Amino acid sequence: MLRAHEITVRYGRRTVLDRVSFDLPPGQVVGLGGPSGCGKSTLARVLAMMLRPAGGALSVDGAQVRGWRQRAPRELRTRVALLYQQPRLAVDPKLRLREIIAEPLAAMGRPDESRVGALAAEVGLTGDLLTRRPHEVSDGQLQRACLARALTLDPGYLICDEMTTMLDASTQAYLVAVVNAYRDRTGAGVLAISHDEVLLDRWADTRAELTGAGSPPGMPSPSPAPL
Amino acid sequence: MKLDVSGLSVRFRVPGAVVRAVTEASFQVRPGRCLALVGESGCGKSVLAHALLGLLPANATITGSARLHAGDEPLDLLSATPAVLAKRVRGRMIGLIPQSPATHLTPVRTARAQLAEACGELGSRHTPDELAERFGLRAGDLDRYPHELSGGMAQRVANAIALAGDPGLLLADEPTTGLDRPLVERAMDVLRELCDEGRAVLLITHDLRAAERVADDIAVMYASRLVETGPAGQILERPRHPYTAGLVDAQPDRAFVPIPGLPPELTALPDGCAFAPRCPRAADACRTVPAMEDGVACWRAGHVARA
Ligand SMILES: Nc1ncnc2c1ncn2[C@@H]1O[C@H](COP(=O)(O)OP(=O)(O)O)[C@@H](O)[C@H]1O
Ligand code: SF4
Ligand SMILES: [Mg+2]
Numbered sequence: 001m002l003r004a005h006e007i008t009v010r011y012g013r014r015t016v017l018d019r020v021s022f023d024l025p026p027g028q029v030v031g032l033g034g035p036s037g038c039g040k041s042t043l044a045r046v047l048a049m050m051l052r053p054a055g056g057a058l059s060v061d062g063a064q065v066r067g068w069r070q071r072a073p074r075e076l077r078t079r080v081a082l083l084y085q086q087p088r089l090a091v092d093p094k095l096r097l098r099e100i101i102a103e104p105l106a107a108m109g110r111p112d113e114s115r116v117g118a119l120a121a122e123v124g125l126t127g128d129l130l131t132r133r134p135h136e137v138s139d140g141q142l143q144r145a146c147l148a149r150a151l152t153l154d155p156g157y158l159i160c161d162e163m164t165t166m167l168d169a170s171t172q173a174y175l176v177a178v179v180n181a182y183r184d185r186t187g188a189g190v191l192a193i194s195h196d197e198v199l200l201d202r203w204a205d206t207r208a209e210l211t212g213a214g215s216p217p218g219m220p221s222p223s224p225a226p227l
Numbered sequence: 228m229k230l231d232v233s234g235l236s237v238r239f240r241v242p243g244a245v246v247r248a249v250t251e252a253s254f255q256v257r258p259g260r261c262l263a264l265v266g267e268s269g270c271g272k273s274v275l276a277h278a279l280l281g282l283l284p285a286n287a288t289i290t291g292s293a294r295l296h297a298g299d300e301p302l303d304l305l306s307a308t309p310a311v312l313a314k315r316v317r318g319r320m321i322g323l324i325p326q327s328p329a330t331h332l333t334p335v336r337t338a339r340a341q342l343a344e345a346c347g348e349l350g351s352r353h354t355p356d357e358l359a360e361r362f363g364l365r366a367g368d369l370d371r372y373p374h375e376l377s378g379g380m381a382q383r384v385a386n387a388i389a390l391a392g393d394p395g396l397l398l399a400d401e402p403t404t405g406l407d408r409p410l411v412e413r414a415m416d417v418l419r420e421l422c423d424e425g426r427a428v429l430l431i432t433h434d435l436r437a438a439e440r441v442a443d444d445i446a447v448m449y450a451s452r453l454v455e456t457g458p459a460g461q462i463l464e465r466p467r468h469p470y471t472a473g474l475v476d477a478q479p480d481r482a483f484v485p486i487p488g489l490p491p492e493l494t495a496l497p498d499g500c501a502f503a504p505r506c507p508r509a510a511d512a513c514r515t516v517p518a519m520e521d522g523v524a525c526w527r528a529g530h531v532a533r534a
Contacts, residue, residue, distance in 0.1 A: 125489075140269075166268070167267075167433065168266070168474065168477075169435055169474055169478045170485045170486040171485070173478075173485040176483070195407035195408050195409075196479075197408065198436070198479050199479045201479070
């Protein structure tokens with residue numbers, strides 16, 4: 001279980017998460033919806049140990065997280081993988097796709113070409129594309145590489161933060177199928193964050209709500225006045 | 228204002244290769260109607276839009292015609308001089324709603340300053356405050372800097388700027404990127420209203436559901452070519468091209484099944500139908516490029532009876 005207990009996060013004076021508790025059990029796809037700005041991505045970054053909360057506790061399969069970001073112990077950090085909406089912001093533009101997928105293994109000091117090849121095939125990336133750099137491929141192709149990278153170290157928990165929002169329906173269906181197959185094979189827990197209710201209805205086994213005192217209300221959308 | 232695009236092709240010279248970004252596209256955008264151009268990322272949608280605005284870089288070669296019927300004389304956008312495009316076309320005849328409104332705005336100036344500048348340059352009939360109100364912004368919002376605006380508000384500022392010169396044709400390139408679903412729907416509804424006021428609207432999007440909400444007609448693009456065009460309801464309910472059928476089926480409220488494989492590289496398009504390697508209906512005939520006929524470019528489309 002990936003367990004967040006009474007997490008509080010503030011940006012300046014603004015409280016974005018106010019004592020929010022959330023459990024991600026293994027083997028399930030938990031859908032998290034809600035308007036933009038309600039703290040979904042902030043929670044995602046706390047769960048992935050990339051953001052230190054002002055208060056609260058995070059544990060991974062019973063182990064308390066005591067360091068954050070680079071200070072998080074590697075064996076905990078690699079248990080949780082995070083995918084973002086915009087793959088271009090999540091990769092080093094100088095690396096080839098093959099190197100992007102290989103990054104986690106390289107960082108562990110155990111490069112493994114055949115594993116990289118197998119992951120690339122799993123996300124539908126073939127030969128020539130693997131030698132390209134990010135600016136030479138489409139968003140969909142780059143997100144495929146990011147998903148392969150996220151799965152490289154067999155995370156027990158996968159957090160998909162608007163993973164397919166920028167992508168066409170076919171690429172979305174493909175990536176979701178890859179994530180589901182990974183879940184079926186490994187029993188990983190998946191947090192599917194999206195503002196697309198239709199997608200969550202189809203994808204998630206269960207749904208979670210973010211309720212906390214700090215959640216801002218939805219933006220008003222006044223109707224346009226005639227000129 | 229009516230736009231009549233015929234045989235539009237765009238190629239880019241890059242080291243060691245030619246990118247065929249748009250191939251023989253023909254379509255019309257009419258007053259009071261919204262045409263949605265849909266297709267996956269990299270298929271050539273933005274290049275097509277930029278060609279219409281004269282915003283392509285120097286390594287591009289453009290052929291075909293894109294006639295804008297505004298006054299008595301139609302104006303061919305593809306052969307117009309840069310000066311004509313800058314002084315008469317962009318902002319005055321064609322308004323561009325940019326792909327990412329937030330990054331399109333200048334970070335160091337307030338929304339009001341940027342809107343006022345657009346109004347001044349384009350000789351707008353409206354004040355910044357009138358335009359702001361039109362798009363659901365409060366006067367106070369205009370005094371903010373871009374980084375202080377939410378995605379939805381930045382979108383509204385971009386809309387207001389695009390409309391400052393009262394253009395008859397609106398071009399919206401992925402205007403909903405990064406917006407959540409309620410804001411997507413609201414942005415689409417605003418486009419629809421602008422269209423209902425008599426403007427012609429060309430919406431470019433990868434989001435079929437957004438297209439469905441606003442478009443009268445849909446044109447489906449695959450690997451640089453339009454492969455199917457027609458009324459939105461027909462395209463989404465009775466797609467005839469196998470690629471369109473695959474896209475429609477991939478939606479989460481349909482079969483949610485992806486189209487197998489990846490689109491071809493635009494530097495190495497296969498001979499014949501570019502969809503053939505992924506197409507469940509491919510046959511020998513598909514080794515020749517299918518012409519667009521009766522709204523579909525496929526040798527084996529289940530043709531419906533001609534009206
Ligand atoms: N200046 C350029 N030089 C070379 N290739 C380009 C240039 N601009 C765009 N392209 C290529 O043209 C193709 C179509 O791109 P684009 O129109 O942006 O796709 P879409 O908008 O459908 O996502 C892509 O393969 C892209 O890499
Ligand atoms: S022309 Fe042939 S390969 Fe192309 S879409 Fe039609 S059936 Fe498929
Ligand atoms: Mg584009």
